[in-house]
Structure formats: C-alpha cells, structure tokens
Amino acid sequence: MHEMAIVQSMLDIALRAGEDAGAKRIRTVRVKMGEYSDVVPVIMREYFAVAAKGTICEGAEIEIARIPVTMRCRACGWEGRVDRRRIVCGGCGGIALTLLTGREFFVESLEAE
Numbered sequence: 001m002h003e004m005a006i007v008q009s010m011l012d013i014a015l016r017a018g019e020d021a022g023a024k025r026i027r028t029v030r031v032k033m034g035e036y037s038d039v040v041p042v043i044m045r046e047y048f049a050v051a052a053k054g055t056i057c058e059g060a061e062i063e064i065a066r067i068p069v070t071m072r073c074r075a076c077g078w079e080g081r082v083d084r085r086r087i088v089c090g091g092c093g094g095i096a097l098t099l100l101t102g103r104e105f106f107v108e109s110l111e112a113e
C-alpha cells in the first residue's frame with residue numbers, strides 16, 4: 001500500500017504541473033529514486049497506470065533515475081558511497097553511519113504534449 005500513496009502524490013504533481021503548462025497529455029514522468037528506497041518500480045507502474053486512467057497522464061511512461069546510497073560516519077567523519085548489503089564506513093570500518101542520500105523519491109521532470 002506504500003506505493004499507492006506515492007503514486008497518488010506523483011500523479012497529483014504531474015497533473016498540476018501539466019495543467020499549469022496547458023498540456024494536452026503527459027508523455028513521460030521522470031522520477032528520481034534512492035537505491036535505499038523501498039518503492040517497487042513494477043508495482044508503482046501498475047498503480048500509476050490504473051490511477052492515471054481518464055486523466056492527461058493516462059498511458060504516460062515512468063522513467064526512473066537512481067540515486068546512490070551515501071553515508072557519513074559519526075566516528076571519523078568519512079562520507080561516501082555505501083553498498084546497501086554491507087553498510088560499514090569506508091574510512092574506519094565503523095557502523096555508526098548517518099544516511100545522506102539514497103531514500104529520496106520525487107518527480108524530477110515531465111514531458112508533455
């Protein structure tokens with residue numbers, strides 16, 4: 001059900017932006033998504049197709065760009081990319097890490113007609 005709420009807000013953003021621009025149809029919705037985000041793209045696309053029926057977003061393609069996971073070490077101050085399967089500091093090997101990027105999910109841009 002998590003995806004449903006996300007899709008609804010994606011659709012709201014796309015519809016509002018499309019109306020403001022006087023678009024007849026939205027062809028592509030480009031979203032940015034962190035690698036650590038728990039959104040499942042397949043489910044998201046399915047929900048979107050259903051939710052967008054009868055709107056200017058009907059049939060729109062969803063393009064997903066990934067944002068890598070980066071963290072900061074609270075022990076040594078190291079910052080960098082972290083493998084989500086092995087979350088340790090690249091400097092000291094510690095595990096007291098704060099997430100900097102990787103959980104994002106937002107609409108980046110739209111392609112309209």
Ligand SMILES: [Zn+2]
Nearest residue numbers: 073076089092
């Ligand atoms: Zn460290």
